[in-house]
Amino acid sequence: MPRFTALTPEAMTPRQREVAEAIGAGARGGLRGPFPAWLHSPDMADALQRAGRFMRWGSSFPARLSELAILITAKRYRARYEWFAHHPLAIEGGLKPEIAEAVRLGQQPQDMAPDEAAVHRFCTELHADGDVSDAAFDTAKAMFGETGVVELLGICGYYTAVGLTLNVARVPLPDGTPDPFAA
Structure with a gap:
């Protein structure tokens, strides 16, 4: 059961409506995921949606690698909806299904x-230790440069915020979707 009050357009402040329209007008195609919760702080929602747009579509990483990082993040925080949303994007972006499955199971991909x-090691260490060796x-710097690191x-960081918001807000999986992290 979602924890945050659903904001209907009639109940939104003018600033909330403005930000909701900006989010819905982009490639995201609507207010889903963390955005309904974030809209309770419209300036934060606006800042995060702009950062997220860059992280998802503007970084120097191809989808195969950025989505791998997102899946590692989703697994770390058991962010079910984040996994549900990004697993298909990872596969469409060229990540081998076997790699995604190993991440989901907490195994070392082969x-x-x-x-x-390099992405797997960096992100796994980062989420496990709050730092990297x-x-x-x-290795990441040699492969991707300082910009890439x-x-x-x-x-x-962004998808940690997304995953934690999804978890705390109790954003449900669509009906009939199995929990990717069920025991």
């Missing part, structure tokens, strides 16, 4: 490309 292995940092941190 047969990753070098760039996938020199080896993980140096910063963007990878941004993807993990």
